[in-house]
Amino acid sequence: MKTTIVCGMLGAGKTTFIGQFIRDIKGKAVVLVNDFGKTGIDGEIFSAEGIESIELPSGCVCCTLKFDLITTIRKIIDTLAPEHLLIEPSGVAAPSGVLEALEVIHIDRATVVGILDATEFLELYEAEMFGRFFEDQITNSDVILVNKADLAEKEIVDRTVQTVEQLNPGAIVYRTVNCRTGEPIPAVSGGERPAGRHDHHFHFDTLSLKLGNDLDLEAISSFFHEMTTGRYGDIVRAKALVNTAQGPYKFDLSFANVQSVSFAKEISASRLVIIGTGLNKEDLSSAI
Numbered sequence: 001m002k003t004t005i006v007c008g009m010l011g012a013g014k015t016t017f018i019g020q021f022i023r024d025i026k027g028k029a030v031v032l033v034n035d036f037g038k039t040g041i042d043g044e045i046f047s048a049e050g051i052e053s054i055e056l057p058s059g060c061v062c063c064t065l066k067f068d069l070i071t072t073i074r075k076i077i078d079t080l081a082p083e084h085l086l087i088e089p090s091g092v093a094a095p096s097g098v099l100e101a102l103e104v105i106h107i108d109r110a111t112v113v114g115i116l117d118a119t120e121f122l123e124l125y126e127a128e129m130f131g132r133f134f135e136d137q138i139t140n141s142d143v144i145l146v147n148k149a150d151l152a153e154k155e156i157v158d159r160t161v162q163t164v165e166q167l168n169p170g171a172i173v174y175r176t177v178n179c180r181t182g183e184p185i186p187a188v189s190g191g192e193r194p195a196g197r198h199d200h201h202f203h204f205d206t207l208s209l210k211l212g213n214d215l216d217l218e219a220i221s222s223f224f225h226e227m228t229t230g231r232y233g234d235i236v237r238a239k240a241l242v243n244t245a246q247g248p249y250k251f252d253l254s255f256a257n258v259q260s261v262s263f264a265k266e267i268s269a270s271r272l273v274i275i276g277t278g279l280n281k282e283d284l285s286s287a288i
């Protein structure tokens with residue numbers, strides 16, 4: 001079984017990447033996705049794209065859920081027998097923690113794809129906002145996408161690529177928009193991994209809300225923009241699947257960037273997940 005781990009900070013583009021990458025995979029592919037929030041969202045996104053996935057929500061597979069990760073992979077192998085397993089850990093997971101879990105079940109040739117959001121990476125990395133999180137991600141990745149190149153200035157994208165190449169000269173680096181590499185990703189795997197691991201020492205709070213159906217598309221969009229202002233706390237990521245009065249929609253906030261796109265299918269249950277620090281949960285719960 002081929003194994004690919006797709007890691008990256010919250011909202012960097014992991015799910016977007018898998019949606020593209022899986023089209024080039026021949027044979028049965030299954031995605032194991034670990035949403036950080038209490039309510040899973042990505043599983044339904046994969047399902048709408050016809051991608052088979054197993055969800056492991058609520059927590060982080062590189063720490064508290066490591067045992068669950070091992071058990072779930074074993075179960076996937078026994079029951080679904082995929083030829084290719086793709087793992088999307090939560091956006092706070094250290095790939096070294098995921099690799100350690102894989103070692104326990106003797107999967108030692110996984111390819112690690114690291115996705116960086118070019119609009120935020122340098123600022124967060126240089127301010128050492130997340131300890132050694134980015135270093136762990138970059139040094140453990142075989143392939144790195146400097147993504148969201150459409151939203152960042154060219155000079156920032158160039159400096160991001162330089163920083164990545166300095167940290168990991170052996171990695172294959174792409175500049176991408178919507179994670180499109182323009183060529184199939186080479187099946188490189190298991191290059192030299194740095195010894196030791198770096199736990200993440202930052203913590204995000206999460207809030208999951210059930211939403212009513214028939215909410216107005218514009219109202220939800222403006223609420224998403226309002227969430228970037230700081231009035232509800234420091235929100236780094238929010239995502240929602242909602243059957244709006246104008247049809248099913250997917251909403252995304254990652255750092256200051258907000259997007260809404262219509263969703264291919266009726267949504268099973270309209271819901272919203274918010275991740276950040278100092279969340280004003282009372283106001284958030286009554287705002288929509």
Ligand SMILES: Nc1nc2c(ncn2[C@@H]2O[C@H](COP(=O)(O)OP(=O)(O)OP(=O)(O)O)[C@@H](O)[C@H]2O)c(=O)[nH]1
Pocket residue numbers: 008009010011012013014015016017042090091147148149150151176177178179237239252254259
């Ligand atoms: N403009 C722009 N938007 C992008 C790009 N890549 C991804 N996005 C958008 O960024 C948002 C987050 O993308 P996802 O693929 O869900 O990110 P993720 O890393 O899976 O997010 P989590 O699983 O929540 O950590 C979505 O609205 C994507 O459409 C890009 O290159 N440019």
Ligand SMILES: [Mg+2]
Pocket residue numbers: 014015016042088
């Ligand atoms: Mg995702």
